[in-house]
Amino acid sequence: MEDLKNILTTHPFFAGLKPEHLQLVVGCASNVRFDAGKFIFREGEEANEFYLLRHGKVGLEVYAPERGPITIQTLGEGEILGWSWLVPPYRWKFDARVIELTRAIALDGKCLRDKLESDYQLGYELLKRFSQVMVERLQTARFQLLNVYESH
C-alpha cells in the first residue's frame, strides 16, 4: 500500500492533491499487469476503473466490419487510460488492447464515484485533472482530423 501511495504521490496527475484525498484514492488503487495481446477492456463493457500506465503500450481501437481493428491512439508510460468510468452510462467506447507488456495502477471507479459524491472537493480536484486529459485528447483528435500531411 505504501508503494502505491509513493507512486501516486509522485505522479503528475495527482500532484497537489491533499494528503487525505490521496489516501482515499490509494484505498481504491491496485497494481495490475497485462500481457501483450490481451484486452484491458472492450467496447460496450461496463467501465468501472481507470489506469495509470507505469510501463508498456496500449492501443485504443475501434472495430470496423470488413476492415478489422483500427488503432486510433496508443498510450504509454505515465499516461492515463480511461475516463468512461466517470461519465454515465459508464460504458467503454473503445477497445483497449495491450501492444507491449503493460504494468499499471488500476483505480476502482465504482469505489471512487462513491467517494467523489460524498466529498465534492475531491470530486472537483479529480474532475479538473480529468478535464485536462480530455482536453488534450480532444485537441489531438482534432489535429488528427485535419489530416495535415495530406497536402504537404
Add this chain to the structure above:
Amino acid sequence: MSTNLIDVPDVGAAGVNPMVPRPYAVHKVRQETSDTFTLELAPEDGGPAMTFAPGQFNMIYAFGVGEVPISISGDPAKPATLVHTTREVGIVTRAMRNLKPTHWLGVRGPYGSGWPLTEARGADVVIVAGGIGLAPLRPALYQLVAARKYYGRVVLLYGTRTPADILFRRELQQWHSRFDLEIHVTVDRAIGSWRGNVGVVTSLIPRAPFDPHSTLAMVCGPEIMMRFTVQELEKRGVAMPNIYLSMERNMKCAVGFCGHCQFGPTFICKDGPIFRYDRVQPLLAVREI
C-alpha cells in the same frame, strides 16, 4: 556587384549565373511511398559536385514543363550524388516521377539557409518532422550521426499519416537500432499489424528524452503541425530562440528577386527557408501573409 536599386541577381564571383540551370542526369528514381519518390542526380557538364548545407534546397527544372523548389535530402558528405525527395503533387513533380535513368533535369542551387548544426553543438538536439518534412531534415541527421560526439542526446520525433507513408524506413530502422539515437515514429491512424505509436507527432514531445533547458529543436512539416509542435516544445520549456522551423512559400526565382515568397520583411528563398522561431513568430500570426 549590381548597381541597380533593387537587388537583381548577378553573375556571382564564381562566374555562375544563379538563374541558369545546370544539366544533371537522372541516375535513379526510387519510389519511397505511394506518392513520394527520390531522385538521384549527377552533373552532366563534368563540373564539380554540388556542396550544400543541410536544409538547403535546389530549383529543379523539368525541361518544357516547369521548375519547382525541392529540398536536398541526401548526405552532405557524399556530394557526388545529388538526392532530392518530393511528393508527386503537380505537373512538374509528376513529370519528374516519370523520368528514367539517363534523362536530364536542370538544377539551380543550392539556395537558402541551413539547419543550425554548429549552434547545436554541446546541446541535446530534437528533430520534429511531419510527413515529407523528414526529407529536408535527413541531411541534418546524417551530419549529427557523423559528428555524434559533439552533441548531447539526439532525438527524432517523426509523424506521418499511416505506416505505409513512413519515409526512409530502412534508415529509420538502422538509426533506431543505435544506442546513441532516440527515434520515435507515430502515425495518425493504423490498421493491421502496426505495433508502433498512433497519435499526432506532438503527443511524443511530453515524454521525449531531452533536457529542455539545453536543447535545440529543428522542426519541419506542414505549418499547422509546426505551430502545434512549437506550443508543445515551449510547454516542455524549450526557449523560443532555440527552436528553428523550415518555412515554405511559393518560390520562383530562389534568389530574393521576384518576391513570390515574400514573408513580411523577409524572403523565404533567400533569408530562409530555415528561420529561428522567435524571428518569424510574429509573422506566423498574420493571416494575410
